[in-house]
Amino acid sequence: MHRGLYIIYPEQVGNWLSSFAGYQSYLFQLPPPLNADTIIPVPSSLTTTAAAVGAPTTTMMMPTTPQPPPRPRSLPPIPTPTPIITMIDFDLQGYIDNELASGNKDIIIPLPPINPQTGIQLKYRITPKNKHHLLLKGLNGVTITTATAANYGGEDDPSSIELICTETTRVITLLNCTDVTIKGFIIDYDPLPYTQGYIVGFGGDKPRLKLNHEIELSCGQGYISSNHYIDNYKYEIYQSNGTLRYGSYFGTKIKKDTKSPSRFTVTIPERYSTSNLQKEALQPQIGDIIVIGCTYAPTSNGHTLPHAICCMGCNNIKFENITMYSSNNFGFFEKNCYSTSYIRCIIDRRRPRPQQPSLLLPVVPRMRSLNADAFHSSCARKGPHITGCIAKYMGDDGINIHGEYHMITKAKVINNTTTTDNTTSPTRTYTSSSSGVDKSKSVIVAELRVLSRNKDDGSGNYAKINIDINDPVEIMTYNGENLGINDLVATNICLDDECPEITNDEKIFFLKQKLSNDLKTNKGGSLRTAYKITIEFSCYDDKELLLPLSLSSLLCIGSAITSKNKCGNNFKIISNEFGYTRSRGIIVKSSNGIISNNTMMNCVGESIRIAPGNWWLESGNSSNIKIQDNLICNCSSYGIGIYSFGSDNTTLASSAAGHNNIMIRQNTVSNCPIPNILVTSATNVNVKNNQCRNVQKDVIANGPPNMNSIVKKEYDTNEKLGNNKTTMIINCSNVNAN
Structure with missing residues (x-):
């Protein structure tokens, strides 16, 4: 299949291909991106073989039509080729x-x-x-x-x-x-770490819904042609001209044909049925090319x-x-x-x-x-x-820069001599003048129980946590409410010796949350190891001293914490080209960075996204971001999307709890659905001198599910938008936009 030296026999391949007018030019001269419409699906029965010396046979699948002409009896035999070592x-x-x-x-x-x-x-x-x-x-x-x-x-x-x-x-x-x-x-x-094949049928008891894709694997140099090595991972479908048809299937199942190693069936959830995929262009067809991950590693079992x-x-x-x-x-x-x-x-x-x-x-x-x-x-x-x-x-995705959220399950406010829970507001070293103006700093101390997102090392040791003592930290509350604190610091971190692993009640809670299944089920040790983290923050006036009264309730189970020092801050993304993907072009969850002079084309997801990724617990909210002079074309979602949710992954975060100091200027967004630019949950927003061309004003962008409903409701109810549907700004403060 793929071992040993590969040998190419130009005499054999050339003679065979000469029988097919036009096919040789397709195979060897197809320009990027693939846009020919002459590719014809092939059943496995129509093959020709180019043998290899010292390696298993490599099979070439050829189109059903036109059929190769019969070989005349008078044609002399093909001479024995000279092997070419590559x-x-x-x-x-x-x-x-x-x-x-x-x-x-x-x-x-x-x-x-x-x-x-x-x-x-x-x-x-x-x-x-x-x-x-x-x-x-x-x-x-x-x-x-x-x-x-x-x-x-x-x-x-x-x-x-x-x-x-x-x-x-x-x-x-x-x-x-x-x-x-x-x-x-x-x-x-x-x-290759993936293989390809053709959809040759739709089986199951509901073939009309196209939920069961019967696949015949391709044979060729580099492709694995046995279903033994197939993984249920990254299943995508392409039209025969090389255009992505659909590539966001989750929850698929595969069944390998025990009688025919080149055959298997992929079953997709019913939410992807033809009745739910409204666009005909998304619906799979017989002859489509599929791609799916596979594993071959004999030296490590x-x-x-x-x-x-x-x-x-x-x-x-x-x-x-x-x-x-x-x-x-x-x-x-x-x-x-x-x-x-x-x-x-x-x-x-x-x-x-x-x-x-x-x-x-x-x-x-x-x-x-x-x-x-x-x-x-x-x-x-x-x-x-x-x-x-x-x-x-x-x-x-093209780029993803982020930190890690770790999940808070308990919180209590403490000080040197007193421990309370939702009853008083203990502080340390608080004094004030009689006039109430010249006040010294007060320090609030809280202790958190936190489950680490990190995986363990597989040796029985507890998973580490990516927060160090004296790190500034960000806390995202479960419902996206603002804590009103900007100088949170982790002052002590240790394993929770009283209960170092996730409890049954915590397991039950996280199984109900909008998290990836890997995190819910503690795959690799994620969200299994518990730490105690002590945080401190300063207060300067009486109003802020009311905060500890509700701190424990705000930091309920499901709130999240991350280190601000370990989020990929001070990044630069300049003069790149990304695209032709089922996902996003650029995702950033960091601060103090610039995204400039990039080109994004044909992204199914957002071309540029600034947003925490609560599904994978990827932190955090961003500050001091410049997005300028980028070209965005033909995306199916927001050209630029900036938003934030509470750690429940449902409630839109408040402006003060989300992003800060975001500049979006001099970008060009072309042939994209509305809104071309979306900004939510941010303070100090500057959106200026952007050009939106060939706007698909009748098509609402296909964003994340939790964002889609908010955007649709805004268009349905906000008459102020009028004909200006290209830019949407929600739940923000101190906005400068034109």
């Missing part, structure tokens, strides 16, 4: 380890040899060890590059270095590294590590001129890092190329690049700088 094994880990051992910190990976038969440079095939294709620990001041990285020209550069990963696990892991630069590589997988490139606890890492064509999850993932830079990195679906025989030339052109996000930053102490990058056709 890649060689390379011990990347061993090479780098040897260079480091010799004291070399400027490591240049040598170019692979040239195939003398073709004059084409070979690719490096790398095999993982302990689920990593390359593991780097504790490096400082190291550069790993290619011999041609200074003049890197991408895939079309004949001297670029391509790494082919042989199992669907992580490519590169960096742990606790500082000042490391990696540049000039192309990354792909064989086998099927266990893999997610993401292609992962940084953990690193400082000042730089990725430059990295091209990535596939990943089992995110492309780039960082956690607890400081100031990571991504410069001119490309994430895209790979296309057949006529210039040279491609190792991964598929039967059906790839519909997807990555299975999930392109760039994902979690709990960064200083946010990433992403400049001049491209991310398209991924299975989820």
